[in-house]
Amino acid sequence: xxxxxxxxxxxxxxxxxxxxxxxxxxxxxxxxxxxxxxxxxxxxxxxxxxxxxxxxxxxxxxxxxxxxxxxxxxxxxxxxxxxxxxxxxxxxxxxxxxxxxxxxxxxxxxxxxxxxxxxxxxxxxxxxxxxxxxxxxxxxxxxxxxxxxxxxxxxxxxxxxxxxxxxxxxxxxxxxxxxxxxxxxxxxxxxxxxxxxxxxxxxxxxxxxxxxxxxxxxxxxxxxxxxxxxxxxxxxxxxxxxxxxxxxxxxxxxxxxxxxxxxxxxxxxxxxxxxxxxxxxxxxx
Numbered sequence: 001x002x003x004x005x006x007x008x009x010x011x012x013x014x015x016x017x018x019x020x021x022x023x024x025x026x027x028x029x030x031x032x033x034x035x036x037x038x039x040x041x042x043x044x045x046x047x048x049x050x051x052x053x054x055x056x057x058x059x060x061x062x063x064x065x066x067x068x069x070x071x072x073x074x075x076x077x078x079x080x081x082x083x084x085x086x087x088x089x090x091x092x093x094x095x096x097x098x099x100x101x102x103x104x105x106x107x108x109x110x111x112x113x114x115x116x117x118x119x120x121x122x123x124x125x126x127x128x129x130x131x132x133x134x135x136x137x138x139x140x141x142x143x144x145x146x147x148x149x150x151x152x153x154x155x156x157x158x159x160x161x162x163x164x165x166x167x168x169x170x171x172x173x174x175x176x177x178x179x180x181x182x183x184x185x186x187x188x189x190x191x192x193x194x195x196x197x198x199x200x201x202x203x204x205x206x207x208x209x210x211x212x213x214x215x216x217x218x219x220x221x222x223x224x225x226x227x228x229x230x231x232x233x234x235x236x237x238x239x240x241x242x243x244x245x246x247x248x249x250x251x252x253x254x255x256x257x258x259x260x261x262x263x264x265x266x267x268x269x270x271x272x273x274x275x276x277x278x279x280x281x282x283x284x285x
Contacts, residue, residue, distance in 0.1 A: 051160075057070050057130065057272060059273065062145075065145065065199075065216070065273065066133070068134070069133050070130050071130070072272045073095060073131070073269045074094070075119060075270075076270065077091055077092045094123075096232075098156060099128075100112070100243075101115075114187065115164060116187075118249060120246065121248070122246070127157060134154075147211075148199050148201060148213055153196070154195075165191050167186055168225050171184065182253070183228060184252065197224065197232075202221060218271070220268045221268075230255050231255045232251065233251070
């Protein structure tokens, strides 16, 4: 007869013992991982708590940037807010951020190189967007002002930041920015001649006059790569999706010049620092 059950649920058939043991082992493994915080959702929660925790930037009491300061690099939004195309918004103010691979950071206790670089519209200071101005040979002591033309390393923070170095090299067929195909920018673990940067004045007519003058905080500058002589740039026409679910601008090392041979605003970066509320450097309204 069809549709007749030949046994009830209490009857054990096949490898019933192995199935029971497998279910018990799976549950035991799950409970152990949960107690140790090794589940994927627990790692992601810990990652978000670490990377997106607010970090206080250094305070500039003389209005200048110094070696050893914790800063963020902010690119001002375009002044022309006209929407020329239906699916393209004018570039908003953004800041430089480390973009690690999600599978790498979930298994690590800190950021590990190489990491990609992007520009986020989120202007909060956190582990992704906070960097340290570091001397390349130790000749500049902590607290000395950074001057136009001085070479420096731009590093992530210690401990969870992994002390990575901002690096760039000439674009090739094998290695370039993923979407714009311009010169790639990454964070690497070891310093070299490819991790040396300098600050230039944004006005080419005043550039020579400003050599050796301390770099002001929160002012527009150019971040120039010594090895390739290209400037850090935000690729406003190319948006990438990060492992954190956000859409951010791609960052490259390419000098964009206008008809007057002056750098365009995609190359402008402000070295952001805290502003104290004292008589030395009062709060600016």
